[in-house]
Amino acid sequence: MTGDEDGAAVFPLRPRGYDRLVVRQELARIADLQEKGFAPSSYGLRGSRYALHRLLPGYDPEAVDRFFAELARQAPPDLCVLPGLPDGRAGEGARRLRRLAAEAEWRHVADLPGVRLVAAGGKVVGSAGEVLLTYGRATGPAKWADNRVSLSRTLAFATGAGAVPRQRKGGRRGRNRGLEGY
Amino acid sequence: MGGADGTEGWKVTDPQTGEPVLWTRGWHFNGGAGGRILLPRKRYLIFPVTGTNFRNAVMTAVTESGGTPPWFRRSARAADEILVSPDYDLTAELMCIAALAAGWFRSYFASPH
Numbered sequence: 001m002t003g004d005e006d007g008a009a010v011f012p013l014r015p016r017g018y019d020r021l022v023v024r025q026e027l028a029r030i031a032d033l034q035e036k037g038f039a040p041s042s043y044g045l046r047g048s049r050y051a052l053h054r055l056l057p058g059y060d061p062e063a064v065d066r067f068f069a070e071l072a073r074q075a076p077p078d079l080c081v082l083p084g085l086p087d088g089r090a091g092e093g094a095r096r097l098r099r100l101a102a103e104a105e106w107r108h109v110a111d112l113p114g115v116r117l118v119a120a121g122g123k124v125v126g127s128a129g130e131v132l133l134t135y136g137r138a139t140g141p142a143k144w145a146d147n148r149v150s151l152s153r154t155l156a157f158a159t160g161a162g163a164v165p166r167q168r169k170g171g172r173r174g175r176n177r178g179l180e181g182y
Numbered sequence: 183m184g185g186a187d188g189t190e191g192w193k194v195t196d197p198q199t200g201e202p203v204l205w206t207r208g209w210h211f212n213g214g215a216g217g218r219i220l221l222p223r224k225r226y227l228i229f230p231v232t233g234t235n236f237r238n239a240v241m242t243a244v245t246e247s248g249g250t251p252p253w254f255r256r257s258a259r260a261a262d263e264i265l266v267s268p269d270y271d272l273t274a275e276l277m278c279i280a281a282l283a284a285g286w287f288r289s290y291f292a293s294p295h
Contacts, residue, residue, distance in 0.1 A: 036205065037224040080224035080246065085208075085216045095234065102233040105240050109253045109265060115272055117264040118257070119284035124264070124277050133277040 009067060017058025018045055030071060039079035044068035194278055203275055210286035212293050215241075217286035219279055227251075229283050231290045241287045243279065252280050254287045262287060 009027065011018075022045065030040055044065055052058065116127045124133040191206035201222075208216035210229065219227045226246050233239030241254040251270045257263040264280045266272050 032207075033220075036220050036222075038220060038226065080226070082218065082226060083228060085214055099234045099238065102238040102240070105232055106238045106255055109240050109255050112253070112265055112267075114268050115266045117266065117277070117280060119262045119264055119281055124281050132272075133274070133281055135278075135281050 011059035011063045011067070013057040014060045015057055016052060016054060018052060018061050018064050019058050022048070023059050023064055026068075033082070034075065034079060037078075037080055039075050039081045041082055041084040043072040192282065194275075204279065206282050210290040213290065215286075215290060217283065219282065227279065227283075229254075229286055231287070236291045239287070239291065241283070241290065243283060251276060252283075254280075254284060256287075 011023070026045060030043065033040060045061075045068070046065065052061075117132065118125045122135055123131050124135075126132050191208070193205050194203040195201065196203055203222075205220045207218050207220060210217045210231065215229055215231050217229055219229075221227070224246075227243045229241050229243055231239055231241045236256055239255065242250050243252050243254075244250055249267075249269070251267055253265045253267075255263050255265075262284045264284065266276065266280070270276060
């Protein structure tokens with residue numbers, strides 16, 4: 001599916017149908033994911049509280065549901081299916097127990113080995129106070145240096161020159177991994 | 183419940199090659215952890231959050247294979263502390279991920295009311 005194809009999909013209108021903008025956004029989202037090699041955890045708008053438009057005519061839900069089902073069937077089999085949205089607040093158990101467990105986890109993270117950074121004020125700062133990365137809205141054309149990473153649109157990132165601290169080698173899995181190792 | 187998928191987001195590119203490094207999609211909001219980072223070659227990170235409020239919350243970056251490169255928590259000094267696992271090199275890409283995802287850690291407990 002390409003963006004043009006999903007944009008060309010035509011659905012009949014009916015009262016209390018699916019909100020047209022929501023349908024178009026969902027189709028665009030699926031096309032965007034597929035273009036990058038991913039598939040959503042589920043197709044369609046059933047159960048979405050934003051889907052039905054109560055005032056203006058919307059897309060016929062049956063036609064839209066059929067279209068999404070067909071999209072799911074036609075999806076390339078080699079796509080990586082993304083998991084559904086996790087919800088950390090929906091855990092079981094009494095609130096007090098959840099709070100105690102959360103506080104224990106919070107303290108546990110403080111004891112874990114690794115490099116500690118702080119993100120604040122458009123900077124990522126190392127534990128010694130050295131600025132490792134800056135980011136913010138670019139006000140003009142970006143001027144890239146060798147050690148810069150660009151962010152399209154209006155944000156720009158820049159790493160501090162030679163300031164990236166080295167992790168200790170020989171982690172639990174025997175070697176350190178960069179992004180390539182994910 | 184908040185948080186959402188979406189087509190809006192940032193794209194980080196390598197300025198020398200022009201190749202995409204990562205994309206952000208979705209966002210964390212009102213207890214929903216919808217923010218994700220997509221990486222080339224069908225790799226991704228999700229960012230589940232545990233905790234009942236901002237002071238005891240921990241956000242974990244989880245790769246598609248279950249790895250956890252960084253954790254996020256609000257430190258006692260009210261800054262967003264990011265702990266990078268010793269299993270991972272602290273690359274510019276990983277710092278970009280940390281910087282982008284730190285915003286989701288802040289917005290997770292934001293409420294529309």
